[in-house]
Amino acid sequence: MKTYYRTFKRPVCILSMTVVLSITFGCKDFLETTKQGEYTTDNYPYPGNSGPYDEYIFGAYNDLRSYDLHCRGFFLAASVRSDDADKGSSVDDGGADAKTMDSFPVAPNNNAINELWKGHYALITKCNVALDQIANNNAIIATEEQKMQAEAEARFLRGYAYFNLVRFFGRVPLIDKVLPADQPGATQVGPAQLYPFIENDLQFAAANLPPSWDSKFAGRLTKGAANGLLAKVYLTQQKWGPAMSAAHSVMLSGQYDLSMKYSDIFGEKGENGKESVFEVQATASAAVPRTNGAEITQWQGVRAGGDWNLGYGFNVPNAYLSAAYEPNDPRKARTFLYRSDANNTYKTVYGENTGTTWENPIYNHKVYTNPAYRALYNDKAGRWMNIRLLRYADVVLMYAEAANELGGTANTTEALKALNSVRERARKEATVAGTLPDVTTTDQDLLRDAIRHERRIELAMEYDRFFDLVRWGISGTVLPASGRPNFVAARDNILPIPLPQIDLSKEPYKLTQNPVY
Helix, strand or coil, X not given: CCCEECCECCXXXXXXXXXCXXXXXXXXXXXXXXXXXXXXXXXXXXXXXXXXXXXXXXXXXXXXXXXXXXXXXXXXXXXXXXXXXXXXXXXXXXXHHHHHHHHCCCCCCCHHHHHHHHHHHHHHHHHHHHHHHHHHCCCCCCCHHHHXXXXXXXXXXXXXXXXXXXXXXXXXXXXXXXXXXXXXXXXXXXXXXXXXXXXXXXXXXXXXXXXXXXXXXXXXXXXXXXXXXXXXXXXXXXXXXXXXXXXXXXXXXXXXCCCCCHHHHCCXXXXXXXXXXXXXXXXXXXXXXXXXXXXXHHHHXXXXXXXXXXXXXXXXXXXXXXHHCCCCCHHHCCCEEECCCCCCCCECCCCCECCCCCCCCXXXXXXXXXXXXXXXXXCCCCCCCCEEEEEHHHHHHHHHHHHHHHCCHHHHHHHHHHHHHHHHHHHCCCCCXXXXXXXXXXXXXXXXXXXXXXXXXXXXXXXXXXXXXXXXXXXXXXXXXXXXXXXXXXXXXXXXXXXXXXXXXXXXXXXXXXXXX
């Protein structure tokens, strides 16, 4: 059996598990060349000696692109619930499932949260299958190093899934192995049990993942990704010392920096660059424009007719976010995509005049697709766009936040240095002198406010804002003040356990609903 692969001039290719034991390479590039090699009985099925467990690991990676994991339920729960975004699209599009993510409360029978639950547990199941193969399949010949590295990848992805689940739902079943067919479920536990488990998975990943991969494996998990996510896990629990240490290890790794222009980060040019710490890989070709991609961009694309029919128009930045920007901050132009009208002509990041017939006046500019790639793939869906889940600027701001919370002259100095490095990168694209001056205050409370503000602006529309509001303990005041009068923190900081999952569960693992719902 032979499986053919192609090599490319620009190393932003991804690995996609298309069928069991068959690995294909896809790449976003105008410079695609002809096939350069093929698998033989000597090198099949591990290209470049990547690893004997890749058929299981790639199955888990593929789930990161799935609709249930990173699409409608994800952006509704992580972004639309915040003060920065509105549902978008037409008034009734998405029904109560979408509208209640904006207006609260979210009902237990909401299908979007059921999708979210299923997607995360599908990923956990694949991770547990991979871990079971690593531990118990003696037919696979592997070195101890290969086993540890594969285990680290699987445990990172499992830790990521549980980190999302505990923040979304609070109390969930903890499944750490492949369950026997006759076992009806697992025990539902809360944050006190889940966070140590998540930390343990990510600590193992940080200790055993490589700092980088060969370019043909762009997007595979690294030590920096594990430490960066671990920093966020610690920060969520207000473990300031460990959070600062984990973030600092990423900053000292030499693998990442803030050299990329902010306006370039979110397009194809910015994929897998020095800003990328954890990025979901998607790809397309003219022959296969959608199958190996992710749907989250299409769901947020411009909603209009004709040539402007780029998506469904969900998850749009709102007036509350717009008002938060400092004067002349260039990051606003890369976040807000405005509809043109009789009095104003606006442009996209690629220089096109925006349409006058768009259904919504504003869209998310960070997911706007390059028209050249739409033509290349003869497709408008944007499914080839990668999903940025953790950027280096996020890590730097986590370091600043943790340092400020620890206090003391030395830590305050570190916090200011980190905060201002992010502002410095942003102001390089400013057209007005004096834009985004360095923050100079050494008052802990004022510096805390400045760091929180910077997180909001730098990471706008990137699926972090709602979680930040909750962990800062201010969701109960901020969200009602931003047009969500029905938001009640004691209830709405977490989602209800999906009713279909409660109905499917059986004793002794019967799921119980979260309080107040």
